[in-house]
Amino acid sequence: MSSSVTMPEPASFGRRLKRFMADRPLIPLIILLIILVAILQVLRPGIVNERWIANTAKFAIPLAILAGCQTMTMLTGGIDLSVGTVATMSAFIMATQIVNQNPTVAFILAMLPAVLIGLVNGIGVGVFRVHPLIMTLGTSLIGTGFLQVYQRTVIASGASIPDFLNWLGTGLTYGFPNALFLFVPVAALIVFTLNRTGFGRLLYAVGDNERAARLSGVRYWQVITALYVISGLLAGITGLLYIGLIKAPSLSLAEPLVLPSVAAAVIGGTSIFGGRGGYMGTIVGALILTVLTTLLTILQMPEGGRRILFGFIVLFVTAAYLRIIEDR
Amino acid sequence: GMSSAEGKYTIGISNTVQGNGWREEMICAMKAQALASGEVAKLNIAHRNTDAAGQLEDIRNLISAKVNAIVVNPADPAGIKAGLEEATKAGIVVVAVDQAVTEPSAYIISNNQEEYAYLGAKWLFKQMGGKGEVLYMRGAAGASADSDRDKGFKKALAEFPDVKVAQEVFTGWQQDQGKQQILSFLATGAPINGIWTSGIDNVIVDALVEQQAPMVPVVGADNAGFVGQLNSVKGLVGAAVTNPGSIGGAGVTLALQILDGKKPAQQTVLVQPQLWENGTDEGKAKLKSAADPSLSPEWPVSISIPDWTTYTKDQIVACKGPGE
Amino acid sequence: MTTNPLPQNPLLDATGVAKNYGAVAALRNASLSVLPGEVHALMGANGAGKSTLVKILTGAIRADAGRILIRGEARDVRSPAAARRAGLLPVYQEPALIPDLDVLSNLRLTGTPVEPFRAWVRELGIPNLDIRETARDIPLAVLRVLDLARALAVEPDVLLLDEMTAALPANLAEKVLEVVRRQGNSGRSVIFISHRFVEISALCDRATVLRDGATVGVVDIEPGVEEKIVEMMLGARIEKTSVAAARTASEAPTVKDSHPRLSVRNLQLGTKLHDVSFDLANGEVAGVVALEGQGQDELFAALAGSIRPAGGTIAVDGAQVRFSHPSDAIRAGIAYVPGDRTEALAMQRSVRENIALPFSAAFRKWGPIKMRRERWVVSSAVARLQIDTRAQGEVRRLSGGNQQKVTIARWIAADARTILCFDPTRGIDVGTKQEIYKLLRELAGLGKSALFYTSELEEVQRVCDRVIVIFGGRVVDTFPVELADEPALMRAAYGLPRGARQDVGILADVRPDAEAAP
Amino acid sequence: MMRFLRRQGWVAGLLALLVFLFVVTRLIQPGYGSGDFGSLARAVLPYAFAVAAQTIVVIAGGIDLSVAAMMALTSVTAASMMNGASEEYAFFVVPFVLAMGLVLGALNGILIAVTRVPDIVVTLATLFVLQGAALLVLDAPGGAAAEWLKASVVGTMPIPGLADWADAWVPKALVLLVVCLFVIWIPLRSSRLGLSIYAIGSDELAAFRSGVPVARIRIVAYALSGLFAAFGGLSLTISTGIGAPIPGPYLLASVAAVVLGGVALGGGKGGLLGPIIAVFVLRLVRTDLTLLAIDPNVTAIIEGAIMVVVVMFGAFIIIRGRPAGATP
Ligand SMILES: Nc1ncnc2c1ncn2[C@@H]1O[C@H](COP(=O)(O)OP(=O)(O)OP(=O)(O)O)[C@@H](O)[C@H]1O
Ligand SMILES: Nc1ncnc2c1ncn2[C@@H]1O[C@H](COP(=O)(O)OP(=O)(O)OP(=O)(O)O)[C@@H](O)[C@H]1O
Numbered sequence A: 001m002s003s004s005v006t007m008p009e010p011a012s013f014g015r016r017l018k019r020f021m022a023d024r025p026l027i028p029l030i031i032l033l034i035i036l037v038a039i040l041q042v043l044r045p046g047i048v049n050e051r052w053i054a055n056t057a058k059f060a061i062p063l064a065i066l067a068g069c070q071t072m073t074m075l076t077g078g079i080d081l082s083v084g085t086v087a088t089m090s091a092f093i094m095a096t097q098i099v100n101q102n103p104t105v106a107f108i109l110a111m112l113p114a115v116l117i118g119l120v121n122g123i124g125v126g127v128f129r130v131h132p133l134i135m136t137l138g139t140s141l142i143g144t145g146f147l148q149v150y151q152r153t154v155i156a157s158g159a160s161i162p163d164f165l166n167w168l169g170t171g172l173t174y175g176f177p178n179a180l181f182l183f184v185p186v187a188a189l190i191v192f193t194l195n196r197t198g199f200g201r202l203l204y205a206v207g208d209n210e211r212a213a214r215l216s217g218v219r220y221w222q223v224i225t226a227l228y229v230i231s232g233l234l235a236g237i238t239g240l241l242y243i244g245l246i247k248a249p250s251l252s253l254a255e256p257l258v259l260p261s262v263a264a265a266v267i268g269g270t271s272i273f274g275g276r277g278g279y280m281g282t283i284v285g286a287l288i289l290t291v292l293t294t295l296l297t298i299l300q301m302p303e304g305g306r307r308i309l310f311g312f313i314v315l316f317v318t319a320a321y322l323r324i325i326e327d328r
Numbered sequence B: 001g002m003s004s005a006e007g008k009y010t011i012g013i014s015n016t017v018q019g020n021g022w023r024e025e026m027i028c029a030m031k032a033q034a035l036a037s038g039e040v041a042k043l044n045i046a047h048r049n050t051d052a053a054g055q056l057e058d059i060r061n062l063i064s065a066k067v068n069a070i071v072v073n074p075a076d077p078a079g080i081k082a083g084l085e086e087a088t089k090a091g092i093v094v095v096a097v098d099q100a101v102t103e104p105s106a107y108i109i110s111n112n113q114e115e116y117a118y119l120g121a122k123w124l125f126k127q128m129g130g131k132g133e134v135l136y137m138r139g140a141a142g143a144s145a146d147s148d149r150d151k152g153f154k155k156a157l158a159e160f161p162d163v164k165v166a167q168e169v170f171t172g173w174q175q176d177q178g179k180q181q182i183l184s185f186l187a188t189g190a191p192i193n194g195i196w197t198s199g200i201d202n203v204i205v206d207a208l209v210e211q212q213a214p215m216v217p218v219v220g221a222d223n224a225g226f227v228g229q230l231n232s233v234k235g236l237v238g239a240a241v242t243n244p245g246s247i248g249g250a251g252v253t254l255a256l257q258i259l260d261g262k263k264p265a266q267q268t269v270l271v272q273p274q275l276w277e278n279g280t281d282e283g284k285a286k287l288k289s290a291a292d293p294s295l296s297p298e299w300p301v302s303i304s305i306p307d308w309t310t311y312t313k314d315q316i317v318a319c320k321g322p323g324e
Numbered sequence C: 001m002t003t004n005p006l007p008q009n010p011l012l013d014a015t016g017v018a019k020n021y022g023a024v025a026a027l028r029n030a031s032l033s034v035l036p037g038e039v040h041a042l043m044g045a046n047g048a049g050k051s052t053l054v055k056i057l058t059g060a061i062r063a064d065a066g067r068i069l070i071r072g073e074a075r076d077v078r079s080p081a082a083a084r085r086a087g088l089l090p091v092y093q094e095p096a097l098i099p100d101l102d103v104l105s106n107l108r109l110t111g112t113p114v115e116p117f118r119a120w121v122r123e124l125g126i127p128n129l130d131i132r133e134t135a136r137d138i139p140l141a142v143l144r145v146l147d148l149a150r151a152l153a154v155e156p157d158v159l160l161l162d163e164m165t166a167a168l169p170a171n172l173a174e175k176v177l178e179v180v181r182r183q184g185n186s187g188r189s190v191i192f193i194s195h196r197f198v199e200i201s202a203l204c205d206r207a208t209v210l211r212d213g214a215t216v217g218v219v220d221i222e223p224g225v226e227e228k229i230v231e232m233m234l235g236a237r238i239e240k241t242s243v244a245a246a247r248t249a250s251e252a253p254t255v256k257d258s259h260p261r262l263s264v265r266n267l268q269l270g271t272k273l274h275d276v277s278f279d280l281a282n283g284e285v286a287g288v289v290a291l292e293g294q295g296q297d298e299l300f301a302a303l304a305g306s307i308r309p310a311g312g313t314i315a316v317d318g319a320q321v322r323f324s325h326p327s328d329a330i331r332a333g334i335a336y337v338p339g340d341r342t343e344a345l346a347m348q349r350s351v352r353e354n355i356a357l358p359f360s361a362a363f364r365k366w367g368p369i370k371m372r373r374e375r376w377v378v379s380s381a382v383a384r385l386q387i388d389t390r391a392q393g394e395v396r397r398l399s400g401g402n403q404q405k406v407t408i409a410r411w412i413a414a415d416a417r418t419i420l421c422f423d424p425t426r427g428i429d430v431g432t433k434q435e436i437y438k439l440l441r442e443l444a445g446l447g448k449s450a451l452f453y454t455s456e457l458e459e460v461q462r463v464c465d466r467v468i469v470i471f472g473g474r475v476v477d478t479f480p481v482e483l484a485d486e487p488a489l490m491r492a493a494y495g496l497p498r499g500a501r502q503d504v505g506i507l508a509d510v511r512p513d514a515e516a517a518p
Numbered sequence D: 001m002m003r004f005l006r007r008q009g010w011v012a013g014l015l016a017l018l019v020f021l022f023v024v025t026r027l028i029q030p031g032y033g034s035g036d037f038g039s040l041a042r043a044v045l046p047y048a049f050a051v052a053a054q055t056i057v058v059i060a061g062g063i064d065l066s067v068a069a070m071m072a073l074t075s076v077t078a079a080s081m082m083n084g085a086s087e088e089y090a091f092f093v094v095p096f097v098l099a100m101g102l103v104l105g106a107l108n109g110i111l112i113a114v115t116r117v118p119d120i121v122v123t124l125a126t127l128f129v130l131q132g133a134a135l136l137v138l139d140a141p142g143g144a145a146a147e148w149l150k151a152s153v154v155g156t157m158p159i160p161g162l163a164d165w166a167d168a169w170v171p172k173a174l175v176l177l178v179v180c181l182f183v184i185w186i187p188l189r190s191s192r193l194g195l196s197i198y199a200i201g202s203d204e205l206a207a208f209r210s211g212v213p214v215a216r217i218r219i220v221a222y223a224l225s226g227l228f229a230a231f232g233g234l235s236l237t238i239s240t241g242i243g244a245p246i247p248g249p250y251l252l253a254s255v256a257a258v259v260l261g262g263v264a265l266g267g268g269k270g271g272l273l274g275p276i277i278a279v280f281v282l283r284l285v286r287t288d289l290t291l292l293a294i295d296p297n298v299t300a301i302i303e304g305a306i307m308v309v310v311v312m313f314g315a316f317i318i319i320r321g322r323p324a325g326a327t328p
């Protein structure tokens, strides 16, 4: 406190700008994305072309859907670390079952573990109140174990990627990745759910103050169980999309996406403590991370240096973003 | 213990990477060989993702379990020395597969990683006409197999002064990372004349095809997916360097030989890699015969090693050990 | 004070204090000057900025502008720790003990001497505190007292009490007033925030009145000054309504149904409730009167479906019900407004979402929301309770009183037939209180019913039709409001039979088993 | 007594479980003796330090995702410094590496305090940074450890006045663990600093208002976490004789053991003893699975299930044991 009496000065241009951005948190994120793309273009002139954009989208989409699982669970103060395992399981089961099953049956078999793990997560978190970090970590371990046991029964029959998933994962239509046919409806659905449906409301309310939600008649376990089942389903679908993109079923296919999916949601402004955030930011967050990965791949430097840079950039981006949206 | 009284052995296995096709094949080869030999009563397998300290724990647990022999794929050649020494002291036969270990009492039957890289890189640089830009796609940063391969690669590079590394990236031996990296690289439009991979190979060819990029020579491992591509993808010139996961089966065989009193002449047996290229007729024939579309694309096709493994393909694919 | 004509130097002198939260100006131009040995009231309607000023004076938040002098010197109070060193000790509106530490550890944490603390606790009317008890397990009212005792134990020059008495039952509140008065007499200063005029006039020497973040005047407390203060506090907002009139007006249309709305029989719950029975009719507001911790919390929680009773029955409209979750109670048209608003609100969400929350609760309501209808329902509830919606984007930015209104507005919007209000006027300014009384009477006029627990006895007469007195987990008496003057209520609350002639001093130690020893 | 049971019941239960497991182990392998117990103690060492590092920040209301990366960095630093150096040089290396852990840990805390980014995000970023730094120190496993250091965890500790058979059950590794952890922890726990750590984890606002310098205490908590992680890194170097730049499985293990040990992930509750016992339990389970020659893929399922079931059980008894009349 200064010892002279000052009145708060009228809002300067900088303050007004900040407030403008604080009210529209997507804008600073998009600006940041553009800056990253510009840096890329400067480092490798000509890289930002139609093909590159399509490729970036292809990799950002699975990440963005998994980050959608994180966004929704984080809104309730949770987290879903099992998405990597679930996606891997669906992908692996699809690729191995398609060999001697009809596609519908294979699809159902592939989504079964996704729903099941989601259900177990939901019951553990919602009914038994196990911390989501532990619960989803545990189910992901269990899932991995089952997948390995399963794997041994299908070594003989081999694996193949259904044409449809191939088309979805890597195909282009007028230069646009076909994955958008899946992503746009999914994203629209998530955004709509979060903003305009009772269920979305409850996610925010439960994450903000569970007791208050309870006193308003909300049954916590119902919300949480539904949430984790949905999260599992989304992760399962992502797995199918991802196997179409990578085309090599392995037992750790989608594991590397787990930490980035959390990071994408956080960069996108979703609070890890629940109650605050949204999906649009997460989508931009996923794009930022994907571009960043490309940027670091292109840079000529030792791997250690790349990781250090990656860490600092993630920290810087999140910090800068929080500064902007927290108007104080 | 009981089982050796019946002339049967208990063999312990320690492995520290889980969920990767090569290692899964190695484990299956160990089981199949143990079964095929008829000499093993029980396998005691410690198979999980961990580091050298975790492997020490596993080895000591195997010592507590009083196994007759331990076959180990070391997380690090030097890091588990103490555990192996304790095992030898406890009268347990120790065989390291895939990589050497520094413990002198241990037997080693290993793929030669340095040679693996050297062989492929040399072939690649020759294909490139001894000059141009190569994309160097390594394995996991900080893994000892990766640094061994780096030595081999650098050795070949020194022999071809006009070959330049356009870009060096670590795939982490992960398909998705490799694919994203190659796509990013292709998008830069920078010209390359060849690609060397540390076994993340089929996604690279996929990317070239998808992007309709000009085909350049690609070196990979003998993974089923890649071998299939070498036979079928139009315009692809490439070579698969063998890196058999079935070395695990060979390790079991060696351990049983030692237990039966037939010690090998040398402490170390190196399995030399072979190179199958689709540029020559001879190579093509080898690739054709090796190809096995029924295997998972991540599994190496060399599912057996002559003289060292006796199981059938059905046995390794069934992946069942004694008593299962 | 009046006997000393010499102008004294103020101990604490703040001028021109301003604080903005984004677009909301919590304080615009507040000033406050406290003399040594003075008990100084800080008054203002809900949201006037009282708590904000206390937080600034004690370094819990930083002001945007202003000057603060302590003993004539400009001091930069950057943190509560610094304030403590400067001799300023606050008891904030929310409890400040660490919930997971026991009381002793809490004392060690703040470097508070234990023996003086124990002495103060005893003096404040809690004879047998176990200081190894974890703070989380201690009832709110006791926590507030411990907070005060902890502040007193370090003998601060200026004690700042933010609605200290709001959550206290009458007996504890009385002790607090007693102690604060002595504090002033011994030459220390106290800044005292309360919405209860009785306390202000009994205790304070002067009052500073805030309105909309600015100091609008300082007055000496003397008989009859209340009217003036109310005028200053509310500005143009003042509106005098006779609640009593409203009640008599609404009494007429009340129809006596064959079934009572709510009928509780032999309710049993552990050691907390024994054999509780009563009825609540349609169109009735029944007051519950009890000292702290007599089982009223559990009674309300059981009726709201928050906890399951061990025995007894509850019937709604004549049909027996079993609530296993608040949603069951809500489906039966019973809504619960908890005393602690942080229990009821999603603080980071908007006013609208908070009010509309019950609409989405049931599984079949998880689908798309009819936005236009929702907006209409919510805004009419907001208008009805006159909620100040300047900071409606996030409920946590509202002042305490406005938050409390949101918790009630929710059930008005949802059109609940029965409302269980647990001390809803705790920490609410006079204007708002009037509105709430009026609202409850209006609801009763519409045939709805309410169960109303209050810690302020005079409210009983203003709102209730009937009084249910609970003591030691039992209903000890029920009587019509006409007989419920304050002495009668007080006697009843202490478990004394109606009409008994004993003179129960408020300060008398009447713990039920304290005098059991021969 | 009731209060003791309420507060320490979980730890007591864990201890009982541990004893039970020892009995089971003896049944499976009648020859299981003091030597094997020594092996167990050595296996526990790095996990125990990782868990201690995690426990202290979790009590302070945070989480540290960089624990394993910190161990890797300190381990490679120690190993590369001791490589080719004299035995005495290690006397300098040990304090140096510990100080390094302390400083880097404090840096975590400072970043959290300065950027106001949630701890989970900051430590995710520093996870990458520390990993990168470890790769810069050693790009492949290597280095060495002084012989006297290696000897310090091998064998048993002759304790005067104790019979030889009893001595055999006191492995040096256990003594080292107890000394390093509890010499720091016990005085800390009852000090004002320790109370402050509990306070900021329990209710940050209330702590601040009680005059606790919240930012400073948080930095101290992370610094201590860094110190324990450095102990962990050193123990890795000591037991393997090398340093490996790729972090081991200590992050997830530490979080799991913290929760199993009865420390609430929200902060403010629990102690160090529970998590350490939990580590012993988890390691002993591993031993038993190996002794039983269980299919390795099934062990993943079992370990995941134990984690989930124990925590669910804990939640269950808490729900059941809630005294009648308490508002949930
Ligand atoms: N953290 C915050 N963010 C935004 N606005 C705030 C915040 N805290 C307080 N305000 C606003 O500042 C104003 C003053 O609030 P304050 O809590 O000081 O009121 P008060 O006089 O103590 O009211 P009450 O009697 O209801 O407790 C209110 O309009 C409130 O909405
Ligand atoms: N989403 C909403 N937003 C605002 N008000 C709502 C909403 N949903 C319901 N309401 C209000 O709640 C009250 C009852 O709503 P509605 O008619 O939807 O209930 P209902 O389906 O008939 O329920 P029930 O049959 O269980 O009583 C009405 O006052 C209505 O205006």
Ligand SMILES: [Mg+2]
Pocket (backbone or CB within 6 Å): C050, C051, C052, C093, C399, C400
């Ligand atoms: Mg206030």
Ligand SMILES: [Mg+2]
Pocket (backbone or CB within 6 Å): none
């Ligand atoms: Mg209807």
